[in-house]
Amino acid sequence: MPTNDSNQSSSDTEIDQQKEEFISLVAHEFRAPLTAIKGYLSMILEGDAGNISDKARGFIADALAVNERLVRLVNNMLNVSRIEKGKLVFQMEKVNLSRIASVALDNFRAEADRKGLKFSLEIPSRIDDLIYIDVDKINEVVANLVSNAVKYTENGFVKIKVSNPSEGVIRLEVNDSGPGISQEEQRLLFRKFYRVESTAGKTVGSGLGLYICKLLVEKFNGKIGVESDLDKGSTFWFELTTVKKEES
Amino acid sequence: MLRHMDDIQKQSGIEPAAQTAEEKKSAGPTVLFIEDDSLLLKMYQTKFESEGFKVISALDGEEGLSAALEQNVDLIILDIMMPRLSGLDMLSKYRQDVKGKGVPVIILTNLTREEEMKRAKELGVKEFIVKADYTPSEVVRKIKDYLGK
Numbered sequence: 001m002p003t004n005d006s007n008q009s010s011s012d013t014e015i016d017q018q019k020e021e022f023i024s025l026v027a028h029e030f031r032a033p034l035t036a037i038k039g040y041l042s043m044i045l046e047g048d049a050g051n052i053s054d055k056a057r058g059f060i061a062d063a064l065a066v067n068e069r070l071v072r073l074v075n076n077m078l079n080v081s082r083i084e085k086g087k088l089v090f091q092m093e094k095v096n097l098s099r100i101a102s103v104a105l106d107n108f109r110a111e112a113d114r115k116g117l118k119f120s121l122e123i124p125s126r127i128d129d130l131i132y133i134d135v136d137k138i139n140e141v142v143a144n145l146v147s148n149a150v151k152y153t154e155n156g157f158v159k160i161k162v163s164n165p166s167e168g169v170i171r172l173e174v175n176d177s178g179p180g181i182s183q184e185e186q187r188l189l190f191r192k193f194y195r196v197e198s199t200a201g202k203t204v205g206s207g208l209g210l211y212i213c214k215l216l217v218e219k220f221n222g223k224i225g226v227e228s229d230l231d232k233g234s235t236f237w238f239e240l241t242t243v244k245k246e247e248s
Numbered sequence: 249m250l251r252h253m254d255d256i257q258k259q260s261g262i263e264p265a266a267q268t269a270e271e272k273k274s275a276g277p278t279v280l281f282i283e284d285d286s287l288l289l290k291m292y293q294t295k296f297e298s299e300g301f302k303v304i305s306a307l308d309g310e311e312g313l314s315a316a317l318e319q320n321v322d323l324i325i326l327d328i329m330m331p332r333l334s335g336l337d338m339l340s341k342y343r344q345d346v347k348g349k350g351v352p353v354i355i356l357t358n359l360t361r362e363e364e365m366k367r368a369k370e371l372g373v374k375e376f377i378v379k380a381d382y383t384p385s386e387v388v389r390k391i392k393d394y395l396g397k
Contacts, residue, residue: 032379035379036288089365136378
């Protein structure tokens with residue numbers, strides 16, 4: 001005869017499944033208009049609707065950046081329970097991490113320019129950066145880190161840097177001149193729903209981004225961390241193992 | 249029945265987008281777009297045609313299946329959640345026909361559930377693209393890369 005505990009647990013599982021199904025359907029409905037907004041705005045920027053003024057271009061780039069924030073929020077909502085339950089499906093392929101970093105630089109350029117930040121990417125001329133990974137997921141990790149840096153830095157710079165700290169290891173770091181994070185808060189940063197106290201309420205965020213970055217990087221057998229001090233900016237980084245062209 | 253740009257625009261009350269000279273050339277590969285959201289379909293169709301693709305479109309799985317069996321296409325771009333016949337049920341029927349064995353199919357959807365992704369792989373889908381993660385130009389680039397492989 002089943003115990004109360006097992007009844008409770010099967011009912012919890014059922015609620016969990018319903019919750020996941022609900023989130024999945026809601027996210028799907030959110031994504032359709034977000035896709036249309038992103039698509040049409042990007043087509044206007046690419047000149048598909050003819051020439052537009054620089055001012056209109058700036059407005060559209062801003063609207064696109066806000067839309068991207070919503071896309072990331074929906075992705076984070078969808079990803080979190082799936083990663084925790086090991087239900088996320090990965091499409092693994094070989095990609096150069098420098099390329100992912102360049103895409104992030106392009107995607108956040110408009111937002112960084114609007115805030116007057118010096119925004120740069122540093123890649124050494126010789127680099128071993130081929131990784132075997134799900135490109136969309138690593139893009140999400142880099143986008144989360146760069147988005148945070150641009151969002152929380154009011155003056156100064158955001159710098160993305162790709163390097164080989166040791167043979168067979170590739171490191172991507174995002175360094176900013178933002179407010180910095182206390183030692184105490186650094187220990188809590190990668191926890192689910194945690195938001196840095198000094199910024200909570202000032203900016204939009206779910207407290208899921210860094211938690212998901214950690215889950216994903218660790219899923220790909222990498223390491224993630226932060227170096228920071230109050231008023232001295234922050235450096236968020238992750239490291240992954242590289243592969244050779246012929247390996248997978 | 250196949251849908252063309254004008255029909256979709258009439259149905260949805262959408263004004264046609266400004267046509268450029270680029271949009272009128274269509275000597276490139278023929279793609280069949282099966283997508284039930286007419287606004288998104290118009291967006292992708294405009295971009296793909298401006299990049300030289302010939303685009304045939306269908307607004308649900310049943311229409312898509314007829315189009316896929318009647319026309320010669322180089323590639324099918326398929327949504328999943330659609331009325332009448334879902335994208336994956338359409339694909340399953342298509343793969344049973346001799347004509348549907350060799351044509352590559354790319355899934356372009358906003359639905360990213362494990363079940364659908366696994367079933368898509370079993371049906372021979374090589375790429376699964378999440379619409380909200382890519383601009384139309386990026387989707388075109390991915391398709392060109394795929395066709396160039």
